[in-house]
Amino acid sequence: MTGFPSRDRTAMDLAELRAALDGTMIENRYQPIVRMADRRVIGLEALARLNHPERGTLLPDRFVPQLEDAGLGTELTDLVSARALADMAEPWLADHAIRMSVNFPLDVLLADAALQRLEAQRAACGISPGRIIIELTESRPVEDFPVLRRSLERLRGLGYGAAIDDAGPAVPRLAELLDLPFTSLKLDKALVKDVATCATTRASVATTIAQGQRHGLTVVAEGVESPAVWDQMRALGVDEAQGFLVACPLPLAALPAWSSRWGQDPGGQDPGVA
Numbered sequence: 001m002t003g004f005p006s007r008d009r010t011a012m013d014l015a016e017l018r019a020a021l022d023g024t025m026i027e028n029r030y031q032p033i034v035r036m037a038d039r040r041v042i043g044l045e046a047l048a049r050l051n052h053p054e055r056g057t058l059l060p061d062r063f064v065p066q067l068e069d070a071g072l073g074t075e076l077t078d079l080v081s082a083r084a085l086a087d088m089a090e091p092w093l094a095d096h097a098i099r100m101s102v103n104f105p106l107d108v109l110l111a112d113a114a115l116q117r118l119e120a121q122r123a124a125c126g127i128s129p130g131r132i133i134i135e136l137t138e139s140r141p142v143e144d145f146p147v148l149r150r151s152l153e154r155l156r157g158l159g160y161g162a163a164i165d166d167a168g169p170a171v172p173r174l175a176e177l178l179d180l181p182f183t184s185l186k187l188d189k190a191l192v193k194d195v196a197t198c199a200t201t202r203a204s205v206a207t208t209i210a211q212g213q214r215h216g217l218t219v220v221a222e223g224v225e226s227p228a229v230w231d232q233m234r235a236l237g238v239d240e241a242q243g244f245l246v247a248c249p250l251p252l253a254a255l256p257a258w259s260s261r262w263g264q265d266p267g268g269q270d271p272g273v274a
Contacts, residue, residue, distance in 0.1 A: 064139075100132055164184070191223075221240070
């Protein structure tokens, strides 16, 4: 869930960006993913926040594009994934076999060394690769599909899942992406938010869902923020939901209490913290 249509280069200079990665400013938050059929909590997406001493807590669109433009996307990915895998040892996550989704920019996913580092992190934490999903972010378009296929085949061969992030009709060459060995497809949250009020959007989302299902992919709706959108997504056959109706991205320590409330309240949740 990390499409970044614009790049704000005025927020931080290179020295600040490097300091953020070298220090303690980067924090992981985790947004729950639930199965629509029975509301069961099945996964989390690891999302970065930057706690800046002067600018406050920054959301990803304020700093991730800048890090990628500065050639620091690999360092951020390594940092977030290492923390996410270490956090999977938390008793609540381990007891419920919760899976973890981690965002990988295209250039990182294509690098053999990045996969080797991921494998080392995973092995050190004793986590099964089947509990980890690598989400291909849309920050840069895919140009070399054979190279991406080889990277995905290596990833899948090791047992990891792989997701197309922010999918929708506007994604360049979506049909070609769907022919690659992905395991899931995440619908663009901007489209999902509009399905309850716009028939045209609803039809285009239904087409994307059908495309994913024809390829055997699990379909996840991001941006589910109201009961009306939940009902529409379920009616369209979506498998899993993620969004503020379920929960905002949460600190690790807040997840067990949130899960208890979610299990008790079928009408929605206090969105928590962003």
